Amino acid sequence: MSHRITVDTGGTFTDVVVADAEGRLFVGKSPTSERAFEGVRGALEVAAEEMGVDLASLLADTSVFIYSTTRATNAILEGRIARTAMLLTEGFPDVLVLREGGKLHGFDLRTPFPEPYIPRRLTWEVPERIDSEGEVVAALDEAATRRLLESLPGHGIEAVAVCLLWANVNPAHETRIGELIEEILPDVPYTLSHQINPIVREYRRASSAAIDASLKPLMGRHLREIAEDLRAAGFTGELMAATSFGGAMHVEDLSERPIYSVRSGPAMAPVAGRTYATHELGAEDVIVCDTGGTSFDVSLIRDGAISFTRDTWLGPQFTGHLTGSSSVDVRSIGAGGGSIAWVDPGGLLRVGPQSAGAEPGPACYRRGGERPTVTDAAVVLGYIGPDTFLGGRMKLDVEAAREVLGRLAAQLELRLEQAAEAVLAVANEHMVRAIQEITINEGVDPRESLVVAGGGAAGLGIAPIVRELGCEQVLVPRTAGALSATGAQFSDIVAEFTASSFADTGQFDHAGVNAALAGLEAQVEDFAQGLRAKGIGGMHSELFTDARYAYQVWELEVPLPGTRIESAEDLAALSQAFDAVHERVFSVSEPGARIECLTWKARLHAPIGSTVVEALESGNGNGRAAEPARRDVFFEGAWHDTPVHRGGQLPKGAVVQGPAIIEEPTSTLVVPLASRVTVSDLDNYLLEVTR
Amino acid sequence: MSLADHADVQDAAGEERLDPALLAVIANRLDAIVREMTSTLLRAGRSAVINVARDFSCSIVTAEDELLSTAEGLPVHVFGSHLQTAEMRRLHPELREGDAFLDNDPYVGNTHHADHTILVPVFAEGLHLFTAVAKAHQADTGNSLPTTYMPFAADIYEEGAISFPCVHVQRDYQNVEDVMRMCRRRIRVPDQWYGDYLATLGSARTGERRLKELVDKYGVELIQRFVRQWFDYSERRMSHAISELPSVTVVGEGQHDSFGPFPAIPIRVEATIDAEAATVEIDLRDNVDCVPAGLNQSRATAVNNVVTGLFNVLDPDIPHNAGSFRRITVHLRENCVVGVPLHPTCCSMATTNVADRLVNITQSAFEGAGENLGVAQGGSGMSIGNAVISGQDWRTGGPYVNQLFIGNNGGPATAYCDGWVTWTLPVCAGLLYRDSVEIDEQKYPIHMRSLRLLQDSGGAGRFRGAPSAEIVYGPKRDPTSVIYSGDGHETPPTGIHGGLPGAGAHAEKIEHDGSRTPLPPLGQVTLEAGEWVVGVDNGGGGFGDPLEREPERVRHDVLEGWVSPAAARDLYGVAFTGAAQDETLAVDAAATAERRSSLGAARG
Numbered sequence A: 001m002s003h004r005i006t007v008d009t010g011g012t013f014t015d016v017v018v019a020d021a022e023g024r025l026f027v028g029k030s031p032t033s034e035r036a037f038e039g040v041r042g043a044l045e046v047a048a049e050e051m052g053v054d055l056a057s058l059l060a061d062t063s064v065f066i067y068s069t070t071r072a073t074n075a076i077l078e079g080r081i082a083r084t085a086m087l088l089t090e091g092f093p094d095v096l097v098l099r100e101g102g103k104l105h106g107f108d109l110r111t112p113f114p115e116p117y118i119p120r121r122l123t124w125e126v127p128e129r130i131d132s133e134g135e136v137v138a139a140l141d142e143a144a145t146r147r148l149l150e151s152l153p154g155h156g157i158e159a160v161a162v163c164l165l166w167a168n169v170n171p172a173h174e175t176r177i178g179e180l181i182e183e184i185l186p187d188v189p190y191t192l193s194h195q196i197n198p199i200v201r202e203y204r205r206a207s208s209a210a211i212d213a214s215l216k217p218l219m220g221r222h223l224r225e226i227a228e229d230l231r232a233a234g235f236t237g238e239l240m241a242a243t244s245f246g247g248a249m250h251v252e253d254l255s256e257r258p259i260y261s262v263r264s265g266p267a268m269a270p271v272a273g274r275t276y277a278t279h280e281l282g283a284e285d286v287i288v289c290d291t292g293g294t295s296f297d298v299s300l301i302r303d304g305a306i307s308f309t310r311d312t313w314l315g316p317q318f319t320g321h322l323t324g325s326s327s328v329d330v331r332s333i334g335a336g337g338g339s340i341a342w343v344d345p346g347g348l349l350r351v352g353p354q355s356a357g358a359e360p361g362p363a364c365y366r367r368g369g370e371r372p373t374v375t376d377a378a379v380v381l382g383y384i385g386p387d388t389f390l391g392g393r394m395k396l397d398v399e400a401a402r403e404v405l406g407r408l409a410a411q412l413e414l415r416l417e418q419a420a421e422a423v424l425a426v427a428n429e430h431m432v433r434a435i436q437e438i439t440i441n442e443g444v445d446p447r448e449s450l451v452v453a454g455g456g457a458a459g460l461g462i463a464p465i466v467r468e469l470g471c472e473q474v475l476v477p478r479t480a481g482a483l484s485a486t487g488a489q490f491s492d493i494v495a496e497f498t499a500s501s502f503a504d505t506g507q508f509d510h511a512g513v514n515a516a517l518a519g520l521e522a523q524v525e526d527f528a529q530g531l532r533a534k535g536i537g538g539m540h541s542e543l544f545t546d547a548r549y550a551y552q553v554w555e556l557e558v559p560l561p562g563t564r565i566e567s568a569e570d571l572a573a574l575s576q577a578f579d580a581v582h583e584r585v586f587s588v589s590e591p592g593a594r595i596e597c598l599t600w601k602a603r604l605h606a607p608i609g610s611t612v613v614e615a616l617e618s619g620n621g622n623g624r625a626a627e628p629a630r631r632d633v634f635f636e637g638a639w640h641d642t643p644v645h646r647g648g649q650l651p652k653g654a655v656v657q658g659p660a661i662i663e664e665p666t667s668t669l670v671v672p673l674a675s676r677v678t679v680s681d682l683d684n685y686l687l688e689v690t691r
Numbered sequence B: 001m002s003l004a005d006h007a008d009v010q011d012a013a014g015e016e017r018l019d020p021a022l023l024a025v026i027a028n029r030l031d032a033i034v035r036e037m038t039s040t041l042l043r044a045g046r047s048a049v050i051n052v053a054r055d056f057s058c059s060i061v062t063a064e065d066e067l068l069s070t071a072e073g074l075p076v077h078v079f080g081s082h083l084q085t086a087e088m089r090r091l092h093p094e095l096r097e098g099d100a101f102l103d104n105d106p107y108v109g110n111t112h113h114a115d116h117t118i119l120v121p122v123f124a125e126g127l128h129l130f131t132a133v134a135k136a137h138q139a140d141t142g143n144s145l146p147t148t149y150m151p152f153a154a155d156i157y158e159e160g161a162i163s164f165p166c167v168h169v170q171r172d173y174q175n176v177e178d179v180m181r182m183c184r185r186r187i188r189v190p191d192q193w194y195g196d197y198l199a200t201l202g203s204a205r206t207g208e209r210r211l212k213e214l215v216d217k218y219g220v221e222l223i224q225r226f227v228r229q230w231f232d233y234s235e236r237r238m239s240h241a242i243s244e245l246p247s248v249t250v251v252g253e254g255q256h257d258s259f260g261p262f263p264a265i266p267i268r269v270e271a272t273i274d275a276e277a278a279t280v281e282i283d284l285r286d287n288v289d290c291v292p293a294g295l296n297q298s299r300a301t302a303v304n305n306v307v308t309g310l311f312n313v314l315d316p317d318i319p320h321n322a323g324s325f326r327r328i329t330v331h332l333r334e335n336c337v338v339g340v341p342l343h344p345t346c347c348s349m350a351t352t353n354v355a356d357r358l359v360n361i362t363q364s365a366f367e368g369a370g371e372n373l374g375v376a377q378g379g380s381g382m383s384i385g386n387a388v389i390s391g392q393d394w395r396t397g398g399p400y401v402n403q404l405f406i407g408n409n410g411g412p413a414t415a416y417c418d419g420w421v422t423w424t425l426p427v428c429a430g431l432l433y434r435d436s437v438e439i440d441e442q443k444y445p446i447h448m449r450s451l452r453l454l455q456d457s458g459g460a461g462r463f464r465g466a467p468s469a470e471i472v473y474g475p476k477r478d479p480t481s482v483i484y485s486g487d488g489h490e491t492p493p494t495g496i497h498g499g500l501p502g503a504g505a506h507a508e509k510i511e512h513d514g515s516r517t518p519l520p521p522l523g524q525v526t527l528e529a530g531e532w533v534v535g536v537d538n539g540g541g542g543f544g545d546p547l548e549r550e551p552e553r554v555r556h557d558v559l560e561g562w563v564s565p566a567a568a569r570d571l572y573g574v575a576f577t578g579a580a581q582d583e584t585l586a587v588d589a590a591a592t593a594e595r596r597s598s599l600g601a602a603r604g
Helices: A036-051 A055-060 A071-077 A142-155 A172-184 A202-232 A251-256 A264-281 A374-380 A398-412 A416-441 A458-469 A480-489 A510-533 A568-586 B020-044 B081-091 B177-186 B190-218 B220-243 B299-313 B354-369 B437-443 B551-559 B565-570 B589-603
Strands: A003-009 A013-019 A025-031 A062-069 A084-089 A123-126 A136-138 A159-163 A190-192 A238-242 A248-250 A286-291 A295-302 A331-334 A339-343 A349-355 A450-454 A473-476 A493-504 A540-549 A556-559 A595-606 A629-635 A638-646 A655-657 A660-663 A668-671 A675-679 A685-689 B056-062 B067-069 B100-103 B115-124 B127-137 B167-171 B248-256 B265-274 B279-283 B328-331 B388-393 B398-403 B446-453 B469-475 B480-485 B506-510 B516-519 B522-527 B532-536
Touching (some): A003 A036, A003 A055, A003 A264, A003 A480, A013 A036, A013 A480, A036 A055, A055 A062, A062 A480, A084 A202, A123 A142, A142 A172, A159 A172, A159 A202, A172 A190, A190 A202, A202 A238, A202 A251, A248 A493, A264 A286, A264 A295, A264 A473, A264 A480, A286 A416, A286 A458, A286 A480, A295 A416, A331 A349, A339 A374, A339 A416, A349 B020, A374 A416, A416 A458, A416 B020, A458 A473, A458 A668, A458 A685, A510 A595, A540 A568, A556 A568, A668 A675, A668 A685, B020 B056, B020 B067, B020 B127, B020 B220, B056 B081, B081 B100, B115 B190, B127 B190, B177 B190, B248 B354, B265 B299, B279 B299, B299 B328, B437 B446, B551 B565
Parallel strands (some): A062 A238, A084 A159, A159 A190, A286 A450, A638 A660
Antiparallel strands (some): A003 A013, A013 A025, A238 A248, A286 A295, A295 A331, A339 A349, A473 A685, A493 A595, A540 A556, A540 A595, A629 A638, A655 A675, B100 B115, B115 B127, B248 B265, B265 B279, B388 B398, B469 B532, B480 B522, B506 B516, B506 B532
């Protein structure tokens, strides 16, 4: 029982990473299939072959399997969720319609207003009301509630979400409705807002409850299925699933709270980034970029800790859906090789937002694409070799790329290659901007951070991107093509517990807060006991509060200096901790000002992740550099005769001066002029640019 | 003129053309700077009007007083910061690094007294290159009543706000403490004001730091060249958009409804499109004189709001800066209610009410330019759901005063889609955040009884106006003052191209015994525990003939409760089989065609 398998099932590809007893990693990739295990098996077979074992014995010899899937995210984005009833406090039926307002562009009157996550026709008002102090203003009308619940099967309801005003302060009415659901609709899964996300702000709580309930039937089925398939294939170890906290939990627990599965794949990328950054360079502030086929994800590690947010949107900001719950902060923009380049009516070169996607795809795919894309530009410049794309599985048509780019160049009155360089520069700029947005919001200076780049297309533009950001180094792991699955190899069990207890440092409610903290501790202990029963030890937990200066409304997450707030010194320490975070994020602070604490959180880590970081195991046995192939590649206005290295052929410690190209089976690293790559002891690429 | 008309590497002025990628990169960088300023102010601001509603804007102006970048700014704040920087230079010819100025003077370039603007001149290599501008609506500005909106004030003396006509607030990066003391004496919530001041200043200083880095990286000469070429590009985009319109003069007429002792204020907007010259001229001179009340426009808002109305009908991708402004001329008259107010005329309400009407009347006037042009009118007015509430909070022992942002005016329908639901006001076009019921109840000692969107309140049309909301709230224990300034109770937002108007607004008080008393559309009411206010806002106007609305959309509207079965039948002419209740509702195509043709015929 010595192997550990991690899987990231994306919309297109399933990535697996297998670690052997020595911590060496093997990567496999295969197309995703409807029955998820089919794709997993395909990818596992690739890895198993490389390891020289068969699939059955690999699975039989695996102690931990961590599964991550986009199934929940895609179900939401594609509207394939359960038919869910939303129960809200009487008088306030439009919580999911009105949301929190906001819109991206003031002068854009052409974007339709989003539909609510749960339609109004499936939303019901429950006669009851609790006020902000937790007092019952109107008792729950049980008879009316019973009648309502009894009517739900007639509406074809498959799940129920409940969010009552101030349930975060006094959950009595929600709890009672939960009991009534179990009595009247025993087979219908449900979610109570105070249990899934007990924070103030009714929209966020309602959205969390709605999303969670709506995923329960689907994710329950899906996770059961994968468990059965794995068992049938001979796996007898511990089956875990990745979560939006960048950690893992047992699949049974995730089935109970499937909202944590949302965007769990992207949340694993920073775990990989943190591990490599620490082991390779001891870096504490890290920007992690993951370039997929159609999206570019950025996340952040600050002082060695992964940044979290409560503003996770599924789909675009303001027109998508806010999960409302705390998760790893991963910003995503639509950008990729398929983004189309065009010239606007003012003569400016633009890239995206329209994309040729995979079908018809870039012109060089020869599948009918007639507009120039980022991939076409990379082909014209020689960054992507026409014969080695996707390990040679797909031939690219250079002439088709030159033709569509040529038309664009004529419009811009530029030479073909200049136009192609400009297209890549504009595309890179979108990514620079995505990185700036997340670092700006956290008060992080990119120049003092290490960039870790993953994803198949990461290497194409990462050098100019980090140069624009003012960074000097970027680490490109050799597992770049499967960054999330790699991250899962190093992930711990992470569980978060939240309690609401409003407290103002001006007249601090010590009793209320300490009771909330004690309650959190009890929940953590309860959860920890469950883990210990499974033989997992070495847990530790941290306490946080979401706090703000009086009159502010957006809270900052602050680690608590102690476990209780008893004395004046404890309170002063809390204030100082808050001032420090505020100063860091906004460059101003106001020591001595009143601070309002809204929610209290406990985050538990149970180390199950590998702490052994070893080199990727593939191909490069003899330690001598093979003679690279060569081709002409265009850099900074001229063609250069450029060596093209095959990934596995570069030994540890090798230094490659730009210009050069390094081709891995699933990714390409472009090393421009005035930059160089060093192959690290762990076989990763450290790219340094000169400013 | 397009880029293709230029010589290979030189533009018309004989200047070397920037690499197209570099142009995009620097433009993006400037946007990023404004976004960082915005993020700083949003998250560090203290008052709800800033950090909940985001009633503030940041911009970058060149040293020649040309507006360069306003990413994410509220439409009502876009135009005018360059007037303020010009005034700053006029009053303080010897600008120095480390200076910061506070301006809220409505007679030169500011919007109204309630918007405190911080101006920070940015230097590089000893040259004043840019001014970073952050403007934020205050919770209180020391008015004679606890509100920043004074509709009935005859002049600025009755209004009572302290005026800061481009006043020095920092020298060498240090506060001018005299000004801090003045504000602390005359503003009702001094700590909150100071927190907001720090956030606004921090925002402008962030802009300063980032602009210096930008110039360091690219050099003064290249950045100046960028600015010229970016303005030229923006102007080309604007020319192109205007040249696609017909050459025509359109006239929009409407009014701000009567308020208190004042009759309605008629408003007339005349816009002339010259497609060949690619210009638009907007004339506001044929309007009444300033009124002895707070509803007058300031110069900045009069221009801004008609320009917003114009931008609303054009491609939203056009940059909104001094380059695109070159193609627009706005004619104003002194002492005109939608013109240039003279001291001591009160402009306390210059950013809402008449301002909202100006946006509405302008955007809907372009109906006259041709099929599918123009935008219907959106809900306007700041009634009960957007009132300023104040009183004493027994929970903290202190006073509170702030504006609620929890009502809902429905947005206007356009040729592209139904109205945006959380529209709030034409001057902010849905950008504002809404309050959470729970946050409001936690921050203020009030209790919300209900908040719901109203059926059939959005104007019918091929595209439908968005619905309005009804809100009911009152104090929990001690009395609460509610000061509000609604509109649209007599003339609700109109539809265009055959679209119908949105529903009208009204306000009521629920007495101890449950009886209802109508409230005036603008006013102040003090509620005791057990008394409630009811506010109903405007629905948005519709676009196009309701009989042309896709029947499936009408079905969806009925299922979702936006449109009643009666309205579906009588206004949209859609016939159904089945029932909404069990979702068997289906469009009866033949009966719908028949009903639509008879409804059409009945109109004549």
